[in-house]
């Protein structure tokens with residue numbers, strides 16, 4: 001580290017941001033339990049390369065957040081930069097759903113083949129929230145129903161459609177409650193607050209009984225809710241129950257998909273046979289592109305032609321080129337397999353280093369790892385300590401007590417071990 005964190009340049013930039021940025025973000029930072037002045041003045045980033053971030057003061061950090069999990073290949077991967085340069089030289093913007101582009105069609109072909117059926121159809125969108133909104137509309141049109149079953153602790157994005165199904169923080173929904181769909185029933189997510197699979201499935205079964213549920217919307221591993229993987233068999237049974245009731249299964253793989261959890265689709269390896277899969281985050285490797293990928297049967301609801309889901313930048317060529325480069329590089333560099341193998345080792349490394357009375361649990365799948373600490377205040381203090389030692393880590397979990405590690409899939413065993421050692425040192429000193 002070159003200067004104490006946050007350095008003078010970061011402080012000066014943060015002051016400028018405080019004048020022009022929506023106040024929600026700064027206020028939320030200082031409102032956290034155990035927050036102090038450091039939290040109101042975070043570091044400001046200037047550059048990045050591979051797994052390393054560099055702030056405006058020249059401090060270097062190992063990046064265990066990777067743009068909330070979106071920087072799958074690491075920062076500035078040569079194949080992604082080449083694809084972006086080539087595409088920028090040829091076609092940056094197309095004409096969305098009116099006139100397609102060659103690169104958009106190539107991307108849709110790749111994504112259609114990723115659907116569990118092997119030949120899905122694709123709606124390209126711009127953010128995770130947008131992909132979930134498209135999936136909810138797709139399920140509504142396919143079934144002629146308006147209800148959804150979602151889960152406590154789940155995060156699906158903050159647009160009005162997905163927000164209605166976000167069980168993550170009731171306070172996110174509260175000010176907008178009258179504008180949100182009233183047709184969402186929340187069920188317990190197994191493993192969250194001690195909920196059992198049986199209790200969860202019993203409530204899902206009960207919820208489906210009304211016959212008005214279009215889809216069950218589920219994260220195959222609860223991400224923001226604290227990196228909680230449901231027990232084996234849960235997702236498969238969820239799919240079975242949904243189908244039995246004439247509803248669809250939407251797997252929100254915005255965070256878990258494309259290798260993050262050590263599989264192309266976590267729902268698929270868990271046997272869930274999702275009708276609709278939402279992809280985002282890592283799909284663009286850092287660029288804003290996402291997708292709703294559905295079975296041909298589910299997508300058929302759109303063929304009546306009465307409505308569409310599109311936007312100016314949906315399927316824009318630059319994002320499509322980025323996504324194609326990400327998919328190709330994941331395959332060529334076997335990064336999905338790498339995430340699975342390294343993820344298993346990482347949990348072992350961290351458990352060994354973090355046998356400590358403040359560590360409640362180390363869990364997750366692949367390179368989506370949660371370290372639950374004994375309180376939100378401990379977690380916040382740990383992130384501050386890690387930042388000073390040169391590691392960027394964010395907190396998650398419904399109560400903010402979980403450190404969420406979603407590094408680039410190119411991170412190494414040694415990087416993980418050094419994070420474990422630095423965290424251990426911080427917990428010992430606390």
Ligand SMILES: Cc1ncc(COP(=O)(O)O)c(C=O)c1O
Pocket residue numbers: 068127128129130132155156157158219223224252253254255256280281
């Ligand atoms: C599972 C899941 N779905 C949807 C979203 C929303 O994605 P975005 O922030 O790109 O709108 C997120 C974001 O964290 C997510 O984790």
